[in-house]
Amino acid sequence: MERLLNVTTVLSVLLAAMVLFSVRRSHIRVEYSVSWLAAAVILLVLSRSSFALNWISRQLGLADPPIALMLLVFCVFVIVIYRLSVVISDLKDANIAMAQRIAIVEFQLHNRTEDIDQGYKSRI
């Protein structure tokens, strides 16, 4: 039990450090770092507070606090990944709309250039 809590403590600190480092290097935008930092903080608090972990495991009806910890870790990461799926879907929609807009604008620009060329040729 104690060893597992130490491992999750180290993992949560590593996760927080990695996210902060990535934000500092502009690899992750601040708004998307919030979910990961929240996940790291929750993991850290539960790993270091046996009172909180025991209380949660009692509420969940689980006799073994480590199982409650793993269940909570799983839930937190499922929420983070779900949120990222929503963000990715929004980005894909925006990206497709932008690609279509670029193609249409290029098409119209090409047509306009051809019209100008034809007008110029007809004058000379």
Next chain:
Amino acid sequence: MKPAGGPNQLLILIPAFNEVGAIAGVIHEVRAAMPEAPILVVDDASTDGTERSARSAGADVLRLPYHLGLGGGVQAGYKLAYELGYDYVIRVDGDGQHDPKYIPALLQTLRATGCHMVIGSRFQDGNGNYTNSVRAMGIWFFRLVLRPILGKPVRDPTSGFVGVNREALQVFTGSFPLEYPEIEALVVLQRKRFQFQEVPCRMRPRKTGRSTITAVKSLYYIFHVLLGVFINVLKFERRRRKDAPREER
């Protein structure tokens, strides 16, 4: 390509991805069937010279900056057609499976019936043999699924040989399925209570290349489309519930 010069203008839309071997022939056939109609090829970032071949054959080309897939390409063409003021768009696939000699029949049905979408159906009065058994089962399955949703039978729900009017164009510029769009597009229109008709036509084997839907992919296709249909039905139900108190008043 010019903006539509007046009412009832038709645009022929040909989505193509790596169809250099077939695209010129398709354009010539379309030109022979509909000499007056402008032809727009949507090149979905082909790498084989499809764009050059289409331009040489006399079509206008809308070149996408990267590969969007069939739905993304068709929707881009619909958006351009809508912005240019066209009233009717008929889609013909770039692989030569759709026989352009049926375009006048599709256009005539669109104009005469006032329906929003017309489908060139290989199973009404034509030759539906050019399909593998898995796909045939899929078509049969989706006929069953769509029958209660659409409120009328549809014999060839996977046909890409379709024509739409301006009202449907407007809907599709805002919402169009990106992968395997044919079946979901029918449900999108149904949500707006739009009407569709089927017109018998014959389909041919593709001239070059191979279909993107293999037997294995057919299973993914069925799952993907079924999910899309289900989601669209849920949207429809939610809207109906929202409308219900208003109807009661």
